[in-house]
Amino acid sequence: MAGHPEVFETPAARALSETDKLRLIEALGDIPHSTDKSRVKKKSLDFYWYSPVLKTRLAEMRGDIVVTPRNEADVIQVVSICAELQVPVTVRGAGTGNYGQAVPLAGGVILDMIEMDEVVWTKPGLVRVQAGKLMLKLDRQIRATGWEQRMFPSTKRTATIGGFVAGGSGGVGSVTYGVLGDRGNINAARVITCEKTPRILELRGDQANAVNHAYGTTGIITELEMPLAPAWPWRDVVVSFDGFAKAAEFGQALALSDAIVKKLVTPIAWPIPSFLPRLNEQLPDGRDIVICMIAEPSMQGFADLVAAHGGEVVYDVDAQSVEDDPSSVLPLYEYTWNHTTLHAMKVDKSFTYLQSLFPVENSLEVVDQMIRKFGDETPMHLEMIRFGGQVITCGLQLVRFTTEERLDDIIAYHEANGVAIANPHVWTLEDGAPGKEVPAEQSIFKNHADPLGLLNPGKMRSFRPVAA
Amino acid sequence: MAGHPEVFETPAARALSETDKLRLIEALGDIPHSTDKSRVKKKSLDFYWYSPVLKTRLAEMRGDIVVTPRNEADVIQVVSICAELQVPVTVRGAGTGNYGQAVPLAGGVILDMIEMDEVVWTKPGLVRVQAGKLMLKLDRQIRATGWEQRMFPSTKRTATIGGFVAGGSGGVGSVTYGVLGDRGNINAARVITCEKTPRILELRGDQANAVNHAYGTTGIITELEMPLAPAWPWRDVVVSFDGFAKAAEFGQALALSDAIVKKLVTPIAWPIPSFLPRLNEQLPDGRDIVICMIAEPSMQGFADLVAAHGGEVVYDVDAQSVEDDPSSVLPLYEYTWNHTTLHAMKVDKSFTYLQSLFPVENSLEVVDQMIRKFGDETPMHLEMIRFGGQVITCGLQLVRFTTEERLDDIIAYHEANGVAIANPHVWTLEDGAPGKEVPAEQSIFKNHADPLGLLNPGKMRSFRPVAA
Numbered sequence: 001m002a003g004h005p006e007v008f009e010t011p012a013a014r015a016l017s018e019t020d021k022l023r024l025i026e027a028l029g030d031i032p033h034s035t036d037k038s039r040v041k042k043k044s045l046d047f048y049w050y051s052p053v054l055k056t057r058l059a060e061m062r063g064d065i066v067v068t069p070r071n072e073a074d075v076i077q078v079v080s081i082c083a084e085l086q087v088p089v090t091v092r093g094a095g096t097g098n099y100g101q102a103v104p105l106a107g108g109v110i111l112d113m114i115e116m117d118e119v120v121w122t123k124p125g126l127v128r129v130q131a132g133k134l135m136l137k138l139d140r141q142i143r144a145t146g147w148e149q150r151m152f153p154s155t156k157r158t159a160t161i162g163g164f165v166a167g168g169s170g171g172v173g174s175v176t177y178g179v180l181g182d183r184g185n186i187n188a189a190r191v192i193t194c195e196k197t198p199r200i201l202e203l204r205g206d207q208a209n210a211v212n213h214a215y216g217t218t219g220i221i222t223e224l225e226m227p228l229a230p231a232w233p234w235r236d237v238v239v240s241f242d243g244f245a246k247a248a249e250f251g252q253a254l255a256l257s258d259a260i261v262k263k264l265v266t267p268i269a270w271p272i273p274s275f276l277p278r279l280n281e282q283l284p285d286g287r288d289i290v291i292c293m294i295a296e297p298s299m300q301g302f303a304d305l306v307a308a309h310g311g312e313v314v315y316d317v318d319a320q321s322v323e324d325d326p327s328s329v330l331p332l333y334e335y336t337w338n339h340t341t342l343h344a345m346k347v348d349k350s351f352t353y354l355q356s357l358f359p360v361e362n363s364l365e366v367v368d369q370m371i372r373k374f375g376d377e378t379p380m381h382l383e384m385i386r387f388g389g390q391v392i393t394c395g396l397q398l399v400r401f402t403t404e405e406r407l408d409d410i411i412a413y414h415e416a417n418g419v420a421i422a423n424p425h426v427w428t429l430e431d432g433a434p435g436k437e438v439p440a441e442q443s444i445f446k447n448h449a450d451p452l453g454l455l456n457p458g459k460m461r462s463f464r465p466v467a468a
Numbered sequence: 469m470a471g472h473p474e475v476f477e478t479p480a481a482r483a484l485s486e487t488d489k490l491r492l493i494e495a496l497g498d499i500p501h502s503t504d505k506s507r508v509k510k511k512s513l514d515f516y517w518y519s520p521v522l523k524t525r526l527a528e529m530r531g532d533i534v535v536t537p538r539n540e541a542d543v544i545q546v547v548s549i550c551a552e553l554q555v556p557v558t559v560r561g562a563g564t565g566n567y568g569q570a571v572p573l574a575g576g577v578i579l580d581m582i583e584m585d586e587v588v589w590t591k592p593g594l595v596r597v598q599a600g601k602l603m604l605k606l607d608r609q610i611r612a613t614g615w616e617q618r619m620f621p622s623t624k625r626t627a628t629i630g631g632f633v634a635g636g637s638g639g640v641g642s643v644t645y646g647v648l649g650d651r652g653n654i655n656a657a658r659v660i661t662c663e664k665t666p667r668i669l670e671l672r673g674d675q676a677n678a679v680n681h682a683y684g685t686t687g688i689i690t691e692l693e694m695p696l697a698p699a700w701p702w703r704d705v706v707v708s709f710d711g712f713a714k715a716a717e718f719g720q721a722l723a724l725s726d727a728i729v730k731k732l733v734t735p736i737a738w739p740i741p742s743f744l745p746r747l748n749e750q751l752p753d754g755r756d757i758v759i760c761m762i763a764e765p766s767m768q769g770f771a772d773l774v775a776a777h778g779g780e781v782v783y784d785v786d787a788q789s790v791e792d793d794p795s796s797v798l799p800l801y802e803y804t805w806n807h808t809t810l811h812a813m814k815v816d817k818s819f820t821y822l823q824s825l826f827p828v829e830n831s832l833e834v835v836d837q838m839i840r841k842f843g844d845e846t847p848m849h850l851e852m853i854r855f856g857g858q859v860i861t862c863g864l865q866l867v868r869f870t871t872e873e874r875l876d877d878i879i880a881y882h883e884a885n886g887v888a889i890a891n892p893h894v895w896t897l898e899d900g901a902p903g904k905e906v907p908a909e910q911s912i913f914k915n916h917a918d919p920l921g922l923l924n925p926g927k928m929r930s931f932r933p934v935a936a
């Protein structure tokens with residue numbers, strides 16, 4: 001973008017010579033791999049095209065070969081070969097990230113973790129699982145024992161747990177449990193270092209922060225030990241309001257209601273509800289809404305809160321039935337978080353979005369200020385979460401994209417008014433972080449886990465390998 | 469007390485003539501009742517003697533007769549008779565209140581609800597139960613289904629659910645779910661009005677606030693519908709610190725940790741740990757502690773938090789085993805809330821206590837200010853809770869009692885410095901409330917539920933029956 005030219009510096013792709021490619025393939029032995037062009041293309045890209053800025057810049061990025069390890073021994077073998085041959089490695093879950101988290105910037109091996117999807121063990125309230133496990137499958141597997149995942153992205157149906165931890169920060173469930181980075185949401189991560197002689201590290205508790213939201217640049221996650229939540233009987237509920245201010249106030253009040261058990265609180269301004277396929281048929285025209293997941297035993301308190309805020313329940317179904325059979329209306333979480341943007345883009349390709357954290361003290365005032373400033377250019381979509389012990393109002397505002405300069409201006413205006421932006425229109429760790437730098441524990445840990453700087457070189461742009 | 473003489477005005481006991489007593493007894497028919505003096509004495513009193521102020525003033529308060537209804541029909545019959553004969557009625561659970569909630573101020577019938585202890589129904593996350601159910605028994609009964617009560621007092625072993633709702637405000641579990649008055653913590657209350665022709669009212673949701681913490685003055689609760697919590701495997705844990713400030717900071721941080729599942733966070737300053745029977749043998753001399761109940765799957769995050777705050781885990785056992793067999797160390801919750809005071813009083817009879825809410829913005833600073841001001845006169849005991857969506861630091865400070873004037877001064881100093889006091893040294897609803905008045909919904913509702921003003925007359929001192 002105009003103001004930040006350094007953002008789009010990328011490392012020169014390390015041309016993998018035909019000789020090296022043959023050595024690599026030979027060394028892989030029976031580990032499944034493919035150099036098929038369409039497969040390599042598919043596995044090189046994610047939902048980066050959410051961003052019109054990234055769309056033009058990442059579209060041609062490719063790895064050289066897709067390798068699909070079956071187990072940890074395979075991972076170690078692949079990494080060892082790559083370290084020997086100085087081949088970049090980009091780790092990939094299901095590729096549901098939407099700002100290029102899994103797009104290789106310098107070619108090399110795409111390490112597709114999707115086959116490593118075993119549950120290692122479960123205990124009451126805990127699961128140990130391989131990184132490639134699909135999150136929907138995991139929930140289905142553990143639900144019978146009375147537990148479910150604390151949080152998941154709106155892409156739960158297709159996302160892997162490893163991809164979520166490596167590429168995400170929170171999601172559905174964060175309104176109760178906070179974000180992945182909040183102490184206590186990741187019990188442990190098993191990580192393979194990227195070296196000629198790879199080591200297996202067990203990162204316990206706080207240590208696991210080193211691999212959360214680092215896009216696979218700080219080691220290869222093979223297993224995760226995740227604390228679970230009790231599997232409540234959830235209701236998918238939509239409440240409509242006369243005016244977005246009322247919807248947002250209700251959302252904030254609900255997020256603050258410790259006695260009402262909930263998993264999702266998503267205030268959405270008109271006309272966004274009209275973009276939500278099939279659900280839109282059940283929603284009143286012109287009304288702002290709050291999408292919620294509420295535990296069934298909390299519906300009495302919820303109804304009282306709705307009444308106190310002048311809302312009207314316009315949709316109320318058993319969430320589990322809809323997740324099991326999404327043939328008509330989708331599970332409500334598939335209308336929230338980044339799926340809201342997706343549905344809007346299907347209606348109007350010019351839509352993109354922001355990721356923002358409104359200031360705690362006067363969040364709804366600032367939300368209102370932004371609505372008044374930008375109007376229909378940035379239809380408002382909020383997600384209420386807990387983060388660092390506080391209720392935080394997140395904005396995933398839609399943006400009607402015109403030019404990069406205008407997008408920069410919109411971001412700058414938000415930042416100037418106390419709204420922290422986690423910019424989804426950049427492709428480095430640094431530029432995407434509200435603080436514009438990599439957390440110290442991750443930059444320090446990278447020296448241990450990736451001393452050669454082979455894990456998607458350029459992604460952590462501030463890193464300079466000592467050993468290279 | 470010196471500053472508030474009106475607090476100790478009590479209504480003249482409505483002398484129950486021998487004729488009326490005989491008419492009453494005759495009308496009771498086969499409903500169990502007793503006029504045995506020792507039984508009447510026992511059932512007229514509660515733990516009012518926690519307060520040296522109340523101890524001298526409530527000790528001689530007596531009802532005339534104890535009636536023990538077996539079912540709702542019995543309650544209706546008793547109430548109808550009492551309305552006919554203008555006999556006061558004081559409803560009683562297990563009498564574990566500690567500021568005279570269940571002490572009759574004007575004689576009459578003690579309505580002992582202890583025999584009405586059936587579970588009406590259970591659903592996932594909800595229970596409907598008669599008011600006289602013992603809370604420990606209820607937890608034991610529902611635990612097999614995977615649920616437990618959201619919160620309970622430290623007297624869980626002997627308290628009734630009806631008494632807790634009518635006389636309490638929160639307790640063990642409030643650090644997660646907030647207080648009973650937070651919307652969503654009481655689903656419904658079934659209430660009998662005190663009239664010649666008693667009505668049965670079903671108070672749903674918010675409406676149930678009319679009977680919460682009203683000490684039985686706003687109708688007779690016969691059933692409660694309570695939302696439950698998942699039955700986590702709990703650890704009873706004590707962490708010790710070098711200095712109370714560190715203990716309090718840890719307690720606050722833990723209360724704010726949404727990702728660490730917890731039921732109890734109780735910072736206690738030395739020498740109070742030395743007063744805790746049997747547990748004290750396991751605690752290091754001179755150290756300040758935080759008593760916690762932590763869900764087992766959260767122990768990794770908890771350990772990290774302890775380390776980050778320089779604490780040391782000095783006790784860590786399975787909570788369920790201890791509750792089932794409290795023959796050595798008690799369940800940790802029996803060392804917290806008002807039990808802390810009880811244990812201290814057993815060591816030194818001069819102890820009493822305060823109930824305070826520290827200001828949200830700078831609670832730990834004000835805690836420190838009070839410690840510096842009063843020192844060993846008010847050994848510090850905090851309970852971390854959620855209330856109205858915020859983490860609140862409650863003080864149940866011990867007080868070495870000397871005179872009522874000095875107690876008044878201590879309270880006044882706290883109030884002057886922004887600490888709200890729910891005074892446990894008074895016996896009316898009004899004087900015990902931080903705002904010194906009955907919530908509007910309770911004073912309004914009392915006109916409907918007790919138009920004759922027969923429910924423990926004097927307890928809601930601002931009430932003037934229209935019909936009397």
